[in-house]
Amino acid sequence: MSLKHAILTLLETEEGSGYDLLKRFKSRLGYFWNASHQQIYAQLKAMREQGLLEYDVESQHDRPDRKVYRVTDKGHKALLDWIAQPVKIDKVNDALLVKLYAGHLTDNTSLLNEVQQHKLVHQRMLQTFLDLEQDYLALSPEQKPQYTLPYLTLRRGILGEQAWLEWAREVETFLAKNT
Structure with a gap:
């Protein structure tokens, strides 16, 4: 699994900013998939460039503008394609x-x-x-x-x-x- 698919999964159910995604990772996927703040933001940028995501900018008082991401049709198809493929069995590094x-x-x-x-x-x-x-x-x-x-x-x-x-x-x- 890649971080890209985890982000698509989270954004399929609810749009959100990078900060929102970080919180959702911790509360929903963080028990079995980890991602740092930097990894999430870098992946969001790459996914937008690939046409998998788009965003709206929301103005905020006393803080920088907030980008609220959502999955595009291309992103939705990429997630469905990934779901349809078998995943490799994880090896344990303990x-x-x-x-x-x-x-x-x-x-x-x-x-x-x-x-x-x-x-x-x-x-x-x-x-x-x-x-x-x-x-x-x-x-x-x-x-x-x-x-x-x-x-x-x-x-x-x-x-x-x-x-x-x-x-x-x-x-x-x-x-x-x-x-």
């Missing part, structure tokens, strides 16, 4: 796994401490996801259909965090026994 793989070169106590630090992060993320799930479950039956597919991405996040925490318990048990 430094913690490399450390564990090379763990025979160090003491288990330092590895155990690091796994426990990572575990705290994953526990917080799981709780965030579970809170978001409660928000979805509290929606009215009329509201739920438009959020069903985003909810399924949330479920992937929940299951992924639960699996990671279960694996971490196995690692902790092994490292604690062999310290």
Whole structure:
């Protein structure tokens, strides 16, 4: 997936400025796709030059004018074409796994401490996801259909965090026994 397709996806549902997109990344896609402020603005410029986006300028008092982007017909077609194509399966690049793989070169106590630090992060993320799930479950039956597919991405996040925490318990048990 490219940043271009993530931006098209977000703008398909709601027009917005670069700042709006940054906020939406953090609140909607940021759990599984990251983009910096600079990356978003550079990509918006490139996409406009490619004819995938257009914008209107809104004047603001005491601040620079704001560009509100929307998807063009060409951008909509590009997004549909991308959706129709299979995506590559992502490979995992996880430094913690490399450390564990090379763990025979160090003491288990330092590895155990690091796994426990990572575990705290994953526990917080799981709780965030579970809170978001409660928000979805509290929606009215009329509201739920438009959020069903985003909810399924949330479920992937929940299951992924639960699996990671279960694996971490196995690692902790092994490292604690062999310290």
